[in-house]
Amino acid sequence: MEIVPKQPSTKGPAEQFTGDVWFDVVARGERPSLVRVNTVRFAPGARTAWHSHAVGQTLHVTDGIGLIQARDGDVAMVRPGDTVHTPPGEWHWHGAAPGHFMIHTAIWEAAGDDTPETTWGDHVTDDEYRAAWR
Template structure:
């Protein structure tokens, strides 16, 4: 058993996020585990860019009100207690509603080390027009 000290919160990079987003790494599993878990906090209107995960992603909203969209789908509102699963390779984005903060737990796995596949692929930032389609 090992107790890991809390790491400092990190600000999400502008290449991946619109607005102010902060995350706390809960775990970065070491082989044979490949799990990643972060707590992510979005300020109002803040959001990820379009991205996809090689092995999928699960989000669990813990507070606030947010928005999420899969490429080609509707913008959906998300609230505390909602759990969202995005399958492997699905382009999507998620973030806070315009008038609320939003916090979620993000869980995903990385591909096998010898696969040559990146765990997350980042695309364009989400435009205001895309974000406001709710």
């Protein structure tokens, strides 16, 4: 058994996020488990860039109101208790709704080879984000 002391929160890098986003690593599995778990806190209007996960991702919203969209899909509003699964390779973004904070638990796995866990794309523009909220 190992007890891992709480580490300081990490600010989401500007290359991957718009606005203020902070995350705490809950689990970064080592072989044989390659599961990753983060608690992610989004300030109002903050969001990820477009991205995909090699083995998919599950998000469980714990507080606030958020938005999520798959490429070429409709924007969905998510609230506490909602769980969203994005399949492997699906391009998507997620973040807080305007005027609302949003916290979720993000769960994903590494592929176990040299495949990147997450592939990052372009930022969601302010115009795209505003259109999502209408």
